[in-house]
Amino acid sequence: MDIKTPATTRLTDAQRIDWLRLIRSDNVGPRTFRSLVNHFGSARAALDRLPGLAQRGGASRVGRICTQAEAEREIDNSRRIGVALLAPGEYGYPPRLALIDDSPPLLGVRGVLNVQTQPMIGIVGSRNASGAGLKFAQIIARDLGNAGFAIASGLARGIDQAAHRVSLETGTVAVLAGGHDKIYPAEHEDLLAAIISSGSGAISEMPLGHGPRARDFPRRNRLISGVALGVVIVEAAHRSGSLITARFANEQGREVFAVPGSPLDPRAAGTNDLIKQGATLVTEADDVINAVQPIMGRPVELPMSESDQHPAMDDEPAANDRARIVSLLGPSPIGIDDLIRMTDVSAAVVRTVLLELELAGRLERHGGGMVSLL
Template identity: 40%
Template sequence: MANIIINEETLTLTATHYWLAVKAIPRLAIHKKIALVDKFGLSHLFASSTDLTLSGLTKPQCSAITSPDWPALIKIISDSALCQSHLVSYGDPAYPALLKEIYDPPLVLFIRGNIAVLSLPKIAMVGSRNASVSGREIAHKFAELLSAQFVVTSGLALGIDAHAHLGSLHAGGYTIAVVATGLDITYPARHKKLQNDIIANNGLIISEFAPGVAPKAGHFPKRNRLISGLSSGVVVVEASLRSGSLITARCALEQGREVFAVPSSIYNEQARGCHWLIKQGAKLVEEVADIVEEFEDVLVGSLHLASHQEKSNPIEKSDEQDLCNDPMLASVGYEITPVDLVVSRSKLPIDVVLTRLTVLELRGLVSAVPGGYLKLNRG
């Protein structure tokens, strides 16, 4: 390892420093950066004697290699330590093997939590931020059951993502949240407790963005490719046709991952993306067994995860509500919903539920049918 002098102190450069320097080469695709390292060697790439003239690099790119901004890169490492995270670089033995297979793997991962989880089999679960109550329940239940054999991976977003994490935590399983910010920032802010619960229960928070990087629109597609890239398959629970979850599904297909979609009512706008995926060849999922059977040849039993918390202190459910103004309406699904299930979801007395359901029916928002009620399509 080479030594450099920073502020009159001699510091030894590690592989992490060098990978950060490779990451910092401007306007160069990741696969080309990896090709440079393969050609010259990691530390030798930055040696003053390296001949870069035949590599087709621009002057700014050559300058970033011959004169890296070591103080800035060292600050990234120190800032990571301050937010209780550490770095896993592309050449690190702990770097996820599946992630190396994708076209544009991140050269450096910023990680908080239990690094051992990176080596376990993972399944991604994504979906709409504006998920229906039924979609949230499905995500929660599927994550509970899948966590016996997989680490459940998602994006810490509202809706399906949050309930996938919560379901895994409720079952005592491991979960990974891939975020689109630096690890010193929680987005959305209301998920600070959820993020802390994931860490407290031996899960992971992962980002390819350095501390201090705020959320931007362009960060989320990059985040989505990591959610699928880390995982053996992607389960889409609810997604509109313009949903970011379809970006994750497309990334999964490009990466050679399995894609699963949970169907819903044809009147549920949040399910149209799932139905489109099924038409394109995604596997229709009605139960967890439909997912697990696709991986029987690679799963060696379950993870046998021990509960990380006492059942008397379960993870609190998210307090987010559906976009519908009336909480009672959010308790009725696009499928037949029995009255007792509406009572359970709304946590209201049955006489109040029956009265309010009648009002909703008069407003044309629900319909009474044999066996319960249906939410009506208002579009």
């Protein structure tokens, strides 16, 4: 069983440095990165324009721009510990992850690269798992592995580590919340070492030296669902991180599977609610395999690479256009297409103003082309 993938592309050394500089600069996240490259045609051109954009967006001071020396040092240090910084379309970058609208422009990949291109199923659940939950996670991970799927999970205590350990021989991917040298929890450094030595891999979008913070775990969760055809939630209490993974899976068009549990066990409250909301009930691996089988043969079409971009139109917003766009923004998300229609100015002008605001730290981007003022 194999997943259809497009022909791979490859950044030049100079492009990789430019991409890393841009994504490591202040107020530039994955969506902003894509908007900047689409608008200006290349990461190098976007870097040149960052200071002016931030100032026009109302920034009191220009945010830090990653230097060439810093980017070169990160690339060198990553290579020393076996981490490759890969762009969407390059071999070893999970093909399905490249399809989400906030896919990492550069992903740190460590281990055997071909496991990243296998069809994957995410398995996540409670850190404080029950014995029955741990046993089921092991059973379904083993059976999915034997059926040709790699298992993606977050290296956390409980369900995650159980799924990783039983799928070492068949393929597993640890999705990290911090840098590759900042493993959380620290007690799972041996598990990560076993994952790498067994021929599997680990991924992270964070730089080396970055210790995971609370806000980094939801960002990590979107990668677990992003690499996978679907996500199995084994145990999840109300308001748990596993439910955040399920929400991302829904937003990304992935299958959501939930294992039913006792209504008396709070660790099953979230999964039981997912089933009520339409998640596929799972009691064995065949439930997952039968649901994702029709998706397996569909080709994965990646977004354009930088070299495919058309030269950007450099539309300078007029002062009254900028004021009109800003006046329509507020704390509630609004669609970019709606802004274009309401302001009656060109899409390029609207996107330029949004970039200015974002680089000034005044704008937040949401899924589905939605934006709001901070």
